[in-house]
Amino acid sequence: MQELSARTRQLAFASMRRFADLVADEPDAIILTIGQPHFPTPAHIAEAAKRAIDEGFTSYTPNRGIRPLREAASAYYERFTGHRYDPDREVLVTVGTTHAIDIAMRALLAPGDEVIIPAPAYPGYEGAVRLAGGHPVFVDTRSTGFLLTPDALRQAITPRTKLLILASPANPTGTVYSEDELSALARVCVERDLYVLSDEIYAELQFDGSPASISRMPGMRDRTLVIHGLSKSHSMTGWRIGFAFAPAPIAAEMAKAAQFSVSCPSSISQMAALEALTCGHEDSRPMREAYRANRDLAVEALHRMGVPVVEPAGAFYVFPELPKALGMTSDAFCEALAREAHVALVSGTCFTHCGEGYVRISLACPPEALQEALGRIERFVERRRQG
Ligand SMILES: Cc1ncc(COP(=O)(O)O)c(C=O)c1O
Structure with a gap:
């Protein structure tokens, strides 16, 4: 064999x-x-899914997800991302945030490309990087309160480094980056021409203040992929709905990877997600x-x-x-x-x-x-x- x-x-x-x-x-x-x-x-979200089934909304959808949901996602997450992403070219509905991470890696990485991951880290990143042929480089953050510092980032960069993965709030540590900390990291990313995958799935579960997104820092919009999802904020882990907000050329590559891996997210879950993003702001x-x-x-x-x-x-x-x-x-x-x-x-x-x-x-x-x-x-x- x-x-x-x-x-x-x-x-x-x-x-x-x-x-x-x-x-x-x-x-x-x-x-x-x-x-x-x-x-x-939340019951109103489950009801929307039941309605989708009763009304026969059970077919394939566009690869990138139904347009009303992409529009709603762009509007809903604007308070975190600070940008109104174009629903036609810059937004993708994915099968959970896990899938957004996977297709981001496939779209960005060539074999041997290095990806910097502040550690301790959520294990999903390493898996997705390796499946795409990339090489994870873990930067130990234990002595800096689980936060990546600009110096530690600089030291980890090599000519093969392509991407930094950053999560705020983070799993497993619950740490959150401030505006100033993100701005200092952003300067290094611009200077050294790095992409950033900003995992913001826990943004709504930040206890104090407004979550800051590295995508808002000068020079970062075109090099940041922001990912969000409903698993944590709306208690929808089994519905498998996530979102990616990315510059149009990257989103187009990710859409191809999505087409050939899943075709589209579940139509029923997308209707539930639409309800969550339009009527579930306080959930x-x-x-x-x-x-x-x-x-x-x-x-x-x-x-x-x-x-x-x-x-x-x-x-x-x-x-x-x-x-x-x-x-x-x-x-x-x-x-x-x-x-x-x-x-x-x-x-x-x-x-x-x-x-x-x-x-x-x-x-x-x-x-x-x-x-x-x-x-x-x-x-x-x-x-x-x-x-
Ligand atoms: C930091 C982080 N990102 C992404 C995910 C994946 O979430 P999902 O695929 O359910 O959207 C998780 C799940 O635990 C997580 O903790």
């Missing part, structure tokens, strides 16, 4: 569920591993407030335990240095916590080698469950420190 593709063989499954599987049979298990809101999709507010309250609970408990943590400013994760505080590896910590306290977390190593020493706790859960989990973690930490 001939060999299978080296591009897929080099990838490993992201093992986010590993420690959830360990507690699956425990009746008192608390699973804080999932990157998914614990709220249902994310109660979710954001719930995550903020959970963030406060978690940070307070971690401070009580004397565990170093960078306070998340958005998204729904907290990424403390719990294993390192106990002199354990992330995997060993997660395994012991799952077995002894029946609490499942994600090991920091799921987010590149720069996550060693950390764990990700999801804040997308009822506060009672979080309180109980934090209490068990605190007792676990005490036992380990005493023993």
